[in-house]
Amino acid sequence: MREKTVAETAIHHHTYKIFPNDLNTNKTVFGGLVMSTLDRLALVVAERHSECVCVTVSVDALHFLAPAYEGEILLFSASLNRTWRSSMEVGVRVDAENPRTGEHRHVVSAYFTFVALDEKNRPRKIAPVKPETDEQKNRYQEAELRRNHRIAFSLKRKARDKGE
Numbered sequence: 001m002r003e004k005t006v007a008e009t010a011i012h013h014h015t016y017k018i019f020p021n022d023l024n025t026n027k028t029v030f031g032g033l034v035m036s037t038l039d040r041l042a043l044v045v046a047e048r049h050s051e052c053v054c055v056t057v058s059v060d061a062l063h064f065l066a067p068a069y070e071g072e073i074l075l076f077s078a079s080l081n082r083t084w085r086s087s088m089e090v091g092v093r094v095d096a097e098n099p100r101t102g103e104h105r106h107v108v109s110a111y112f113t114f115v116a117l118d119e120k121n122r123p124r125k126i127a128p129v130k131p132e133t134d135e136q137k138n139r140y141q142e143a144e145l146r147r148n149h150r151i152a153f154s155l156k157r158k159a160r161d162k163g164e
Contacts, residue, residue: 002127003128004129006080006131006132014041014078015074015076019070028068034064038076038092038108039059042078044078049126049129052117055114056114057087060111061111064107066106068094069096072097077092081111082129083126087113087116088114
């Protein structure tokens with residue numbers, strides 16, 4: 001397993017034109033459509049890096065920051081933030097572009113955690129990621145904080161479920 005850079009697996013500006021059938025009752029893009037697309041693109045990043053089947057384990061901090069409207073273009077980006085033994089965090093971002101003015105607005109951000117699986121659907125060891133830019137190095141460090149929070153939350157939930 002060779003270490004890979006963030007750039008080797010990243011997706012930049014995957015485009016999606018918003019049509020009337022993509023809208024919710026408030027006439028803005030349906031959030032479920034955005035979430036599904038993000039999960040698929042984040043999965044591509046995870047599987048490119050791990051070179052095996054991956055499954056979504058969690059989604060952190062999915063924030064809809066601004067609405068996107070009919071006729072706008074959604075620009076999806078996804079890149080690997082960090083890897084651990086068999087899991088990895090992929091950061092995703094969506095911008096809305098007004099095709100007439102070229103204006104961009106940040107509309108959604110989230111973090112997806114995936115686990116790589118072997119042929120028997122058991123967690124499988126993956127290669128490390130090599131952050132290169134200052135921004136990638138910051139996201140690498142921040143991913144560890146989010147992971148620690150996820151683990152702590154999971155332990156509290158398990159204890160609560162056991163009645164402790």
